[in-house]
Amino acid sequence: MASIITGDSVGLGLSCSATRKLYQTRNHSSSRLSFCSIKMVVSVEEEKKKKSFILKKSEEAFNAAKEMMPGGVNSPVRAFKSVGGQPIVFDSVKGSHMKDIDGNDYIDHVGSWGPAVIGHADDEVLAALAETMKKGTSFGAPCLLENVLAEMVIKAVSKHRYGSWCCNPRAPDSPGVPRAATYETLTAPYNDIAPMENLFEINEGEICAVILEPVVGNAGFIPPKPEFLNALSKIIKEINVLIFDEVMTGFRLSYGGGHEYFCITPDLPTLGKIIGGGLPVGASGGRREIMEMVVPAGPMYQAATLSGDPLAMTAGIHALKRLQEPGSYEYLDKITSELVQGIIDAGKKTGHAICGGYIRGMFGFFFTEGPVYNFADAKKSDKPGTY
Ligand SMILES: Cc1ncc(COP(=O)(O)O)c(C=O)c1O
Secondary structure, eight states: OEEEEESOOOOOHHHHHHHHHHHGGGOOSOSSOOOGGGTTTOOHHHHHHHOOOOOHHHHHHHHHHHTTSGGGOSSGGGGOTTTOSOOOOEEEEEBTEEEETTOOEEEOSSGGGTTTTTOBTOHHHHHHHHHHHTTOSOOSSOOHHHHHHHHHHHHHHOTTEEEEEEOOOOOTTSTTSOHHHHHTEEEEOTTOHHHHHHHHHHTTTTEEEEEEOSSBOBTBOBOOOHHHHHHHHHHHTTTSEEEEEOTTTTTTTSTTHHHHHHTOOOSEEEEOGGGGTTSOOEEEEEEHHHHTTBTTTSSBOOOOTTTTOHHHHHHHHHHHHHHHSTTHHHHHHHHHHHHHHHHHHHHHHTTOOOEEEEETTEEEEESSSOOOOSHHHHTTSOOTTOO
16 A cells, blocks of 8 residues: 655745745844845844944853754754754743844744744743643653643544644654655645646555645645645545645644545544644644554553653644633734745845735745746756855
């Protein structure tokens, strides 16, 4: 049996380059970047007058880290390898602001890659965490808060599903993954119906599952063409399992994630980021007969020492409560549309080919005229250093 991955699983480069430009609101020392996209956030010239931007302590800390951790980081995009430049070591965050260890302030448009959708270090979340912490930080045994968050997530994603806290999905394009495993995985370009139909035709009866991001976030921001989702729903009806990787889109496109937004119900959604409210957590959920395959209900092994710990559950519960408040997604829509439009206007004004888009709390832009429907289109963007 094979499974299909559709959605251009490689290539954080574009979202990173965008991110780096946004992080570097006050970085005057980088000669490789112009700042067309961030002029609307803060005037670089004005900032230049105020103080010079120094990353000395960040540089020292990163050099020391390189001696101890692979590439100096615990998650690869933090090393800025695909965009170049000096990684920044941060000291504190609050709301929409970040401070690095050299004392520089930043307006953050990254939001810890998603989890900080209600703002960093939210007072209510911190107070709830402080209360929970008094009872201890991990039990190595079930805690009641797991039920509370599980119920909220299940209600949000679908009434007839249930879930399980987990961690560490593996990428099929990484050394260490046996060829036998990748051999069982077929890939098709996102938003392209014919290649996907072809794969189903050639491998008739052999494909067990299709996995994709409802909106591709790992190659920038690429929403699905409605006809692509329709074709996908038709092809996979009945015998195949549809998995939506909603780690990015979950609770961001809408409270019910991508599948609520696009009105398509996957058999299995995977979640992370926002459901931990800034603390590390991941979850998978789905139809009862699928989830009952997981130990101890079934034979598929999955375990983790700190899964479902009370602090992550507390932060998740309070982040989701905030998102349940009336108007929260309308507000996200409004501020994201202003940001994206500002970036596109600034890019065009300074003579750049640029396109972009957003849905509520998820956005992206490309330095190309577009349209961008898949990773191949995204790669037509100007390379870092030329925009
Ligand atoms: C779409 C998608 N799936 C899965 C993951 C992995 O999630 P985590 O880093 O929380 O393990 C990410 C991380 O960015 C992601 O963007």
